[in-house]
Amino acid sequence: MTFYADLAYLISAFLFLAGLKQLSSPATARRGNQMAALAMLIAIAVTLVQTEILTWTWIITGVLIGSLVGATAARMVKMTAMPEMVGIFNGFGGGASALVAGAEFLNLQQAGVLPAGPGSTIMLAMLIGAVTFSGSAVAFGKLAGYITGNPVTNNFLRFLNAVLFLFIIVSGVYMVGWDPDMTIFLAFIGVALLLGILLVNAIGGADMPVAISLLNSYSGLAASMAGFILGNMVLIISGALVGASGLILTNIMCKAMNRSLANVVFGGFGTEGATADQIGAGDKTARSVDAEGAAMILGYAQSVIIVPGYGLAVAQAQHDLKKLQDLLEDRGIDVKYAVHPVAGRMPGHMNVLLAEADVPYDQLYDDEEINDQFKDTDVALIVGANDVVNPEARNPQSVIAGMPILDVDYAKNVIIMKRSLSPGFAGIDNPLFYMEKSMMFFGSAKPSMQDLVREVRELD
Amino acid sequence: MESMPIMLVGLYVFILATLAGKEVITKVPPTLHTPLMSGANAISGIAIIGGLIISAKADMGDEPIVAILGLVAIIFATINVVGGFMVTDRMLEMFKKK
Incomplete structure (x- = not known):
C-alpha cells in the first residue's frame, strides 16, 4: 500500500513541476494551473486513503470552511x-x-x-x-x-x-x-x-x-x-x-x-533622499496641455507607446485606456505598451490589469524589449507613472542611479498624465516633466482618460 | 548497503527540486508573474497534507490542542489551495482570449 501511495505522490510532484512549466506561455498557462490543481487533488486523495483516520468530522469541517472562504475570496x-x-x-x-x-x-x-x-x-x-x-x-x-x-x-x-x-x-x-x-x-x-x-x-x-x-x-x-x-x-x-x-x-x-x-x-528606503528644496526648485517650468491638445497630438501621430503606471491602477482607468487604444488603432496608429517590471504593486500586476481590459498580451513589452524603439516613436503617453520614467537614473549622482528605466524621453513628444508635479516613491524630482518636448496633462487618470477618449473621438 | 536516513533523502530531494524549479520558473514571462505568484500560493497550500495527517490521528477528546491545531491548519491550507487555484484560473482566462 505504501508503495502505491509513494508512487501516486511521485506523480503528484511531477504534475506540479509540469504544470509550472506550462506557465512559460500565456497560451498553455491555464492548463498548467489545472495540472497543478490536479496534482494537489491527487496528493490529498492519497493522504486520505493511506492514513488511518479516526474521525472524519473535523477534516470535513476544515475543508468545507477553507473551501468556502477561498472560493469566495477568489471570486470577489x-x-x-x-x-x-x-x-x-x-x-x-x-x-x-x-x-x-x-x-x-x-x-x-x-x-x-x-x-x-x-x-x-x-x-x-x-x-x-x-x-x-x-x-x-x-x-x-x-x-x-x-x-x-x-x-x-x-x-x-x-x-x-x-x-x-x-x-x-x-x-x-x-x-x-x-x-x-x-x-x-x-x-x-x-x-x-x-x-x-x-x-x-x-x-x-x-x-x-x-x-x-x-x-x-x-x-x-x-x-x-x-x-x-x-x-x-x-x-x-x-x-x-x-x-x-x-x-x-x-x-x-x-x-x-x-x-x-x-x-x-x-534600508528603510523612502524616508531619506527626499528634501523639499530639491523638488520644484529653480526656474524650471512645466508645459501643460488639456484634453483637446493631447488628443490632437495623439490623433495625428503615427506611433504611440503607452506607459502605464501605478496611478492607472489606482484610478481603475485601464478600461478607458483600452478605449483610447482602440480609437487610435482605428486611425491607423501603431500602439504599443511599455510595462516596467515594478509598474504595479506586485510582479506582473500591470499585465493582469491590462489583460482584464482586453489588451492583447502581445502588445505589451518590457523595458529591454522596447527601449530602443522610443526614438522612432511620435508620442510616449505616460499614465500615472513617475520613477520608472525618470531620466535621473542615468545620472550617477542620483539616489536612483542605475535603476532600469523606460527611455520615454527619447520619443519625439511626451505626454504625462498625472495629478501633479509631485515626486514618486523615490522622493526625487523628475526632470522629464520640464523637458521641452514634454507636456503635463494634469488630473486624475480616470476622468482625464475619459476626456481624452471623447476628444479623440471628435477628431476627424 | 544501508539505506540513507530519511532526513538526508529529504535534503537530496529538496535541493534537486529547487534546481528543477529554478530552471522551469526562470522561463515564465513577466506577463505571467502575478498568476505565477498566486499559483505558487495555491501550491504552498500543500501544507494541507500535514494538516490532514495531524488531524487523522488526533482525537478532539484526548488531545484537544493537537486536534484544534490540525483543524486550523486544514482551514488555512484549504483557503490557499481553493482560493489560489481559482483566482489563478480567473486571471489566466483573461490572458487566453485575444
Missing part, C-alpha cells in the same frame, strides 16, 4: 487588489505549516526529548511559518492601507531584531538539545511572530512587491520544512518549487529597482 477579489490577496494568502500557507510544526512538537514533546532531526526541522518550520504569518499580515495591512506605508525602522528596532533573532537561535538549540519545554516553545513562537511584524514593518510601501515575493518564497520553505518533519516528499518538493519561484521573483524585483535585497529589507 478585484484585480487591482491581487497584491493584497496574494499577501494574505502567503500568511495562510506559512501559518498552516507553523501549526503542523506546533502539533508535531506537542506529539513528540511528551516523550521528554526531541530527536535532533525532527526537532530541528520543527523549530525551522515554526520560525519560518510564524514569520511568514505575521509578516504577511503586516504586508496585507500596508497594501490595503490599514497601516502606514512608511518604513518603520530605527537603530533601537534594529538592535531589538538582533536580540530577538539571538533568542530564537539559543532557545531553539536548547529545546532540541536539552529540554523541549512548553513555556520556552511558546516564547519561541511569540518572538518569531514579533520578528515577522518588525521585519515587514521596516519595509516601505513602495518595496512591497519585494516583500510579498520574499514572503511567497518563505511560505514555500515553511511547507518544505513541514515535509521534513513528516518525512513526506511531495511536501518537500512542492514547497521547494514555491520557495524557488518566490526567490526568483524577489530577485527580478530587486533588479528592476536596482537595489540589493539587504537594502530593501534593512
Whole structure:
C-alpha cells in the first residue's frame, strides 16, 4: 500500500513541476494551473486513503470552511487588489505549516526529548511559518492601507531584531538539545511572530512587491520544512518549487529597482533622499496641455507607446485606456505598451490589469524589449507613472542611479498624465516633466482618460 | 548497503527540486508573474497534507490542542489551495482570449 501511495505522490510532484512549466506561455498557462490543481487533488486523495483516520468530522469541517472562504475570496477579489490577496494568502500557507510544526512538537514533546532531526526541522518550520504569518499580515495591512506605508525602522528596532533573532537561535538549540519545554516553545513562537511584524514593518510601501515575493518564497520553505518533519516528499518538493519561484521573483524585483535585497529589507528606503528644496526648485517650468491638445497630438501621430503606471491602477482607468487604444488603432496608429517590471504593486500586476481590459498580451513589452524603439516613436503617453520614467537614473549622482528605466524621453513628444508635479516613491524630482518636448496633462487618470477618449473621438 | 536516513533523502530531494524549479520558473514571462505568484500560493497550500495527517490521528477528546491545531491548519491550507487555484484560473482566462 505504501508503495502505491509513494508512487501516486511521485506523480503528484511531477504534475506540479509540469504544470509550472506550462506557465512559460500565456497560451498553455491555464492548463498548467489545472495540472497543478490536479496534482494537489491527487496528493490529498492519497493522504486520505493511506492514513488511518479516526474521525472524519473535523477534516470535513476544515475543508468545507477553507473551501468556502477561498472560493469566495477568489471570486470577489478585484484585480487591482491581487497584491493584497496574494499577501494574505502567503500568511495562510506559512501559518498552516507553523501549526503542523506546533502539533508535531506537542506529539513528540511528551516523550521528554526531541530527536535532533525532527526537532530541528520543527523549530525551522515554526520560525519560518510564524514569520511568514505575521509578516504577511503586516504586508496585507500596508497594501490595503490599514497601516502606514512608511518604513518603520530605527537603530533601537534594529538592535531589538538582533536580540530577538539571538533568542530564537539559543532557545531553539536548547529545546532540541536539552529540554523541549512548553513555556520556552511558546516564547519561541511569540518572538518569531514579533520578528515577522518588525521585519515587514521596516519595509516601505513602495518595496512591497519585494516583500510579498520574499514572503511567497518563505511560505514555500515553511511547507518544505513541514515535509521534513513528516518525512513526506511531495511536501518537500512542492514547497521547494514555491520557495524557488518566490526567490526568483524577489530577485527580478530587486533588479528592476536596482537595489540589493539587504537594502530593501534593512534600508528603510523612502524616508531619506527626499528634501523639499530639491523638488520644484529653480526656474524650471512645466508645459501643460488639456484634453483637446493631447488628443490632437495623439490623433495625428503615427506611433504611440503607452506607459502605464501605478496611478492607472489606482484610478481603475485601464478600461478607458483600452478605449483610447482602440480609437487610435482605428486611425491607423501603431500602439504599443511599455510595462516596467515594478509598474504595479506586485510582479506582473500591470499585465493582469491590462489583460482584464482586453489588451492583447502581445502588445505589451518590457523595458529591454522596447527601449530602443522610443526614438522612432511620435508620442510616449505616460499614465500615472513617475520613477520608472525618470531620466535621473542615468545620472550617477542620483539616489536612483542605475535603476532600469523606460527611455520615454527619447520619443519625439511626451505626454504625462498625472495629478501633479509631485515626486514618486523615490522622493526625487523628475526632470522629464520640464523637458521641452514634454507636456503635463494634469488630473486624475480616470476622468482625464475619459476626456481624452471623447476628444479623440471628435477628431476627424 | 544501508539505506540513507530519511532526513538526508529529504535534503537530496529538496535541493534537486529547487534546481528543477529554478530552471522551469526562470522561463515564465513577466506577463505571467502575478498568476505565477498566486499559483505558487495555491501550491504552498500543500501544507494541507500535514494538516490532514495531524488531524487523522488526533482525537478532539484526548488531545484537544493537537486536534484544534490540525483543524486550523486544514482551514488555512484549504483557503490557499481553493482560493489560489481559482483566482489563478480567473486571471489566466483573461490572458487566453485575444
